Amino acid sequence: MNKRVKDVVDAIVVAVQRVLDEKVVTESEYRTAVHYLMNVAEHREIALLCDVFFDSTVVATKARRSQASTPAIEGPYYRDDAPLVDDRLKVYDTDDHKPLLIQGTVNAVDGSVVENVTIDVWHSTPDGKYSGFHDDIPTDFYRGKLRVGADGGFRVRTTMPAPYQIPNQGPTGALLETMGGHSWRPAHVHFKVKAPGYETLTTQYYFEGGDWVTDDCCNGVESSLITPDVVEDGARVMNISFVMESAHAEAGANA
Numbered sequence: 001m002n003k004r005v006k007d008v009v010d011a012i013v014v015a016v017q018r019v020l021d022e023k024v025v026t027e028s029e030y031r032t033a034v035h036y037l038m039n040v041a042e043h044r045e046i047a048l049l050c051d052v053f054f055d056s057t058v059v060a061t062k063a064r065r066s067q068a069s070t071p072a073i074e075g076p077y078y079r080d081d082a083p084l085v086d087d088r089l090k091v092y093d094t095d096d097h098k099p100l101l102i103q104g105t106v107n108a109v110d111g112s113v114v115e116n117v118t119i120d121v122w123h124s125t126p127d128g129k130y131s132g133f134h135d136d137i138p139t140d141f142y143r144g145k146l147r148v149g150a151d152g153g154f155r156v157r158t159t160m161p162a163p164y165q166i167p168n169q170g171p172t173g174a175l176l177e178t179m180g181g182h183s184w185r186p187a188h189v190h191f192k193v194k195a196p197g198y199e200t201l202t203t204q205y206y207f208e209g210g211d212w213v214t215d216d217c218c219n220g221v222e223s224s225l226i227t228p229d230v231v232e233d234g235a236r237v238m239n240i241s242f243v244m245e246s247a248h249a250e251a252g253a254n255a
Protein backbone atom coordinates (compact mmCIF):
# COMPACT_ATOMS: atom_id res chain seq x y z
CA MET A 1 0.00 0.00 0.00
CA ASN A 2 1.15 3.54 -0.71
CA LYS A 3 0.17 5.62 2.33
CA ARG A 4 0.63 8.92 0.50
CA VAL A 5 -1.79 7.89 -2.26
CA LYS A 6 -4.29 6.63 0.31
CA ASP A 7 -4.09 9.87 2.35
CA VAL A 8 -4.64 12.13 -0.66
CA VAL A 9 -7.34 10.04 -2.37
CA ASP A 10 -9.23 9.54 0.90
CA ALA A 11 -9.25 13.33 1.38
CA ILE A 12 -10.45 13.92 -2.21
CA VAL A 13 -13.27 11.42 -1.77
CA VAL A 14 -14.38 13.01 1.51
CA ALA A 15 -14.28 16.49 -0.05
CA VAL A 16 -16.40 15.41 -3.04
CA GLN A 17 -18.87 13.55 -0.81
CA ARG A 18 -19.27 16.70 1.29
CA VAL A 19 -20.03 18.80 -1.80
CA LEU A 20 -22.55 16.25 -3.12
CA ASP A 21 -24.29 16.39 0.23
CA GLU A 22 -24.17 20.16 0.80
CA LYS A 23 -25.32 20.96 -2.76
CA VAL A 24 -28.01 18.21 -2.68
CA VAL A 25 -26.78 16.88 -6.03
CA THR A 26 -29.42 14.68 -7.67
CA GLU A 27 -28.83 11.33 -9.38
CA SER A 28 -29.54 13.00 -12.72
CA GLU A 29 -26.95 15.71 -12.06
CA TYR A 30 -24.48 13.08 -10.90
CA ARG A 31 -24.95 11.09 -14.16
CA THR A 32 -24.56 14.30 -16.19
CA ALA A 33 -21.27 14.96 -14.40
CA VAL A 34 -20.00 11.43 -15.04
CA HIS A 35 -20.87 11.71 -18.75
CA TYR A 36 -19.15 15.10 -18.83
CA LEU A 37 -15.93 13.60 -17.45
CA MET A 38 -16.13 10.76 -20.02
CA ASN A 39 -16.47 13.44 -22.70
CA VAL A 40 -13.42 15.26 -21.32
CA ALA A 41 -11.43 12.02 -21.62
CA GLU A 42 -12.65 11.40 -25.19
CA HIS A 43 -11.50 14.88 -26.16
CA ARG A 44 -8.14 14.29 -24.44
CA GLU A 45 -8.73 17.32 -22.21
CA ILE A 46 -8.11 15.79 -18.78
CA ALA A 47 -4.80 17.64 -18.46
CA LEU A 48 -6.38 20.90 -19.65
CA LEU A 49 -9.33 20.64 -17.26
CA CYS A 50 -7.11 19.78 -14.28
CA ASP A 51 -4.65 22.58 -15.11
CA VAL A 52 -7.42 25.19 -15.37
CA PHE A 53 -8.81 24.43 -11.94
CA PHE A 54 -5.99 22.91 -9.87
CA ASP A 55 -2.46 23.61 -11.17
CA SER A 56 -2.32 27.10 -9.66
CA THR A 57 -3.17 25.64 -6.25
CA VAL A 58 -0.33 23.11 -6.45
CA VAL A 59 2.04 25.92 -7.44
CA ALA A 60 0.81 28.19 -4.63
CA THR A 61 1.32 25.37 -2.15
CA LYS A 62 4.89 24.95 -3.40
CA ALA A 63 5.46 28.71 -3.10
CA ARG A 64 4.43 28.72 0.57
CA ARG A 65 7.26 26.36 1.51
CA SER A 66 9.87 28.00 -0.73
CA GLN A 67 12.27 30.93 -0.29
CA ALA A 68 12.85 31.15 -4.04
CA SER A 69 11.14 33.50 -6.50
CA THR A 70 7.41 33.10 -6.93
CA PRO A 71 6.69 30.08 -9.15
CA ALA A 72 3.84 29.86 -11.65
CA ILE A 73 2.13 27.22 -13.75
CA GLU A 74 4.20 25.79 -16.60
CA GLY A 75 1.37 25.43 -19.09
CA PRO A 76 1.39 23.05 -22.05
CA TYR A 77 3.73 24.89 -24.44
CA TYR A 78 7.21 24.24 -23.02
CA ARG A 79 9.70 22.45 -25.28
CA ASP A 80 12.98 21.08 -23.95
CA ASP A 81 14.56 21.25 -27.42
CA ALA A 82 14.59 25.05 -27.69
CA PRO A 83 17.84 26.41 -29.17
CA LEU A 84 20.58 28.20 -27.26
CA VAL A 85 20.35 31.92 -27.97
CA ASP A 86 22.72 34.79 -27.27
CA ASP A 87 20.86 38.05 -26.95
CA ARG A 88 17.78 37.77 -29.15
CA LEU A 89 14.89 35.37 -29.80
CA LYS A 90 13.96 34.71 -33.41
CA VAL A 91 10.69 36.38 -34.43
CA TYR A 92 8.87 36.68 -37.75
CA ASP A 93 9.73 39.60 -40.03
CA THR A 94 5.98 40.14 -40.24
CA ASP A 95 5.77 40.51 -36.48
CA ASP A 96 4.34 43.85 -35.38
CA HIS A 97 7.69 44.44 -33.65
CA LYS A 98 6.60 45.91 -30.37
CA PRO A 99 10.03 45.35 -28.82
CA LEU A 100 10.50 43.71 -25.45
CA LEU A 101 13.75 43.63 -23.48
CA ILE A 102 13.95 41.01 -20.76
CA GLN A 103 16.85 41.44 -18.35
CA GLY A 104 17.83 40.67 -14.81
CA THR A 105 19.85 38.61 -12.43
CA VAL A 106 19.92 35.15 -10.91
CA ASN A 107 21.09 34.69 -7.32
CA ALA A 108 20.82 32.14 -4.56
CA VAL A 109 18.67 32.81 -1.49
CA ASP A 110 21.76 34.10 0.39
CA GLY A 111 22.56 36.51 -2.44
CA SER A 112 25.50 34.56 -3.82
CA VAL A 113 25.95 33.97 -7.54
CA VAL A 114 24.62 30.70 -8.90
CA GLU A 115 26.92 29.00 -11.40
CA ASN A 116 25.99 27.38 -14.70
CA VAL A 117 22.46 28.76 -14.89
CA THR A 118 20.34 28.21 -17.98
CA ILE A 119 17.05 30.04 -18.47
CA ASP A 120 14.43 28.71 -20.86
CA VAL A 121 12.34 31.59 -22.18
CA TRP A 122 9.19 31.06 -24.21
CA HIS A 123 6.18 33.19 -25.08
CA SER A 124 3.43 33.60 -27.60
CA THR A 125 3.52 35.28 -30.97
CA PRO A 126 1.79 38.67 -31.24
CA ASP A 127 -1.35 36.76 -32.21
CA GLY A 128 -1.23 34.49 -29.19
CA LYS A 129 0.24 31.30 -30.64
CA TYR A 130 3.23 29.14 -29.65
CA SER A 131 5.97 27.81 -31.91
CA GLY A 132 5.98 24.06 -32.28
CA PHE A 133 2.29 23.86 -31.43
CA HIS A 134 0.39 26.21 -33.74
CA ASP A 135 0.37 26.76 -37.49
CA ASP A 136 3.80 25.22 -38.19
CA ILE A 137 5.69 28.09 -36.55
CA PRO A 138 9.35 26.92 -36.47
CA THR A 139 10.30 25.58 -33.05
CA ASP A 140 13.26 27.95 -32.74
CA PHE A 141 11.00 31.03 -32.88
CA TYR A 142 9.75 32.86 -29.79
CA ARG A 143 11.70 30.54 -27.48
CA GLY A 144 15.28 29.82 -26.49
CA LYS A 145 17.74 28.90 -23.78
CA LEU A 146 19.85 31.69 -22.26
CA ARG A 147 23.17 31.13 -20.53
CA VAL A 148 23.52 33.40 -17.53
CA GLY A 149 26.83 35.26 -17.23
CA ALA A 150 29.40 34.71 -14.51
CA ASP A 151 28.10 37.89 -12.82
CA GLY A 152 24.60 36.40 -12.63
CA GLY A 153 23.18 38.73 -15.27
CA PHE A 154 21.12 37.97 -18.37
CA ARG A 155 19.50 39.98 -21.14
CA VAL A 156 17.49 39.02 -24.23
CA ARG A 157 15.48 40.94 -26.80
CA THR A 158 12.25 39.75 -28.37
CA THR A 159 8.79 41.13 -29.18
CA MET A 160 5.74 41.50 -26.99
CA PRO A 161 3.54 38.44 -26.49
CA ALA A 162 -0.24 38.82 -26.50
CA PRO A 163 -3.19 37.55 -24.48
CA TYR A 164 -4.56 34.28 -25.82
CA GLN A 165 -7.40 31.88 -25.25
CA ILE A 166 -6.75 28.38 -23.97
CA PRO A 167 -8.37 25.66 -26.15
CA ASN A 168 -12.05 26.47 -25.78
CA GLN A 169 -13.84 24.41 -28.44
CA GLY A 170 -14.12 21.28 -26.30
CA PRO A 171 -15.78 20.32 -23.01
CA THR A 172 -13.40 22.44 -20.87
CA GLY A 173 -14.32 25.60 -22.74
CA ALA A 174 -17.99 24.62 -22.64
CA LEU A 175 -17.85 24.26 -18.85
CA LEU A 176 -16.15 27.63 -18.40
CA GLU A 177 -18.83 29.25 -20.56
CA THR A 178 -21.62 27.47 -18.66
CA MET A 179 -20.14 28.87 -15.45
CA GLY A 180 -20.12 32.39 -16.90
CA GLY A 181 -16.36 32.41 -17.18
CA HIS A 182 -13.98 32.88 -20.10
CA SER A 183 -10.90 31.24 -21.59
CA TRP A 184 -8.46 34.19 -21.78
CA ARG A 185 -4.97 34.36 -20.33
CA PRO A 186 -3.12 37.71 -19.99
CA ALA A 187 0.05 38.27 -22.04
CA HIS A 188 3.02 36.68 -20.31
CA VAL A 189 6.51 35.29 -20.69
CA HIS A 190 7.38 31.83 -19.39
CA PHE A 191 10.68 31.02 -17.69
CA LYS A 192 12.33 27.83 -16.50
CA VAL A 193 15.52 28.55 -14.55
CA LYS A 194 17.87 25.61 -14.07
CA ALA A 195 21.22 25.17 -12.32
CA PRO A 196 23.04 22.12 -10.93
CA GLY A 197 22.29 21.66 -7.24
CA TYR A 198 19.29 24.02 -7.25
CA GLU A 199 15.55 23.56 -7.48
CA THR A 200 14.36 24.31 -10.99
CA LEU A 201 12.24 27.48 -10.93
CA THR A 202 9.30 27.47 -13.34
CA THR A 203 7.40 30.72 -13.52
CA GLN A 204 5.72 33.36 -15.67
CA TYR A 205 5.86 37.15 -15.61
CA TYR A 206 3.04 39.46 -16.70
CA PHE A 207 2.66 43.08 -17.78
CA GLU A 208 1.15 45.80 -15.59
CA GLY A 209 -1.92 47.22 -17.30
CA GLY A 210 -2.35 44.30 -19.67
CA ASP A 211 -5.74 42.83 -20.58
CA TRP A 212 -6.87 39.95 -18.35
CA VAL A 213 -4.06 40.50 -15.79
CA THR A 214 -6.68 40.78 -13.08
CA ASP A 215 -8.94 38.05 -14.50
CA ASP A 216 -6.79 35.13 -15.72
CA CYS A 217 -8.89 32.08 -16.61
CA CYS A 218 -6.18 29.87 -15.06
CA ASN A 219 -5.92 31.97 -11.90
CA GLY A 220 -2.15 32.00 -12.37
CA VAL A 221 -1.27 35.66 -11.71
CA GLU A 222 0.40 36.62 -8.43
CA SER A 223 1.00 40.33 -7.85
CA SER A 224 4.75 39.74 -7.50
CA LEU A 225 4.78 38.38 -11.07
CA ILE A 226 3.38 41.57 -12.66
CA THR A 227 6.19 43.73 -14.04
CA PRO A 228 5.74 47.53 -14.06
CA ASP A 229 5.13 49.49 -17.24
CA VAL A 230 8.73 50.52 -17.98
CA VAL A 231 9.70 51.67 -21.48
CA GLU A 232 13.30 52.46 -22.46
CA ASP A 233 14.37 53.48 -25.96
CA GLY A 234 10.98 52.41 -27.31
CA ALA A 235 11.11 48.92 -25.77
CA ARG A 236 8.98 47.59 -22.95
CA VAL A 237 11.42 46.40 -20.30
CA MET A 238 10.86 43.39 -18.08
CA ASN A 239 13.31 43.51 -15.14
CA ILE A 240 13.48 40.28 -13.16
CA SER A 241 15.52 39.19 -10.15
CA PHE A 242 15.36 35.42 -9.96
CA VAL A 243 16.16 33.78 -6.64
CA MET A 244 16.95 30.07 -6.57
CA GLU A 245 17.05 27.74 -3.61
CA SER A 246 19.13 24.62 -3.11
CA ALA A 247 17.70 21.33 -4.29
CA HIS A 248 15.78 19.42 -1.68
CA ALA A 249 13.46 16.45 -1.60
CA GLU A 250 9.85 17.20 -2.46
CA ALA A 251 7.97 17.51 0.82
CA GLY A 252 5.00 15.21 1.03
CA ALA A 253 5.51 13.16 -2.11
CA ASN A 254 7.43 10.41 -0.32
CA ALA A 255 5.97 10.90 3.11
Ligand SMILES: [Fe+2]
Binds near residue numbers: 075077124188
Ligand atom coordinates in the same frame (compact mmCIF):
# COMPACT_ATOMS: atom_id res chain seq x y z
FE1 LIG B 1 1.63 30.71 -21.99
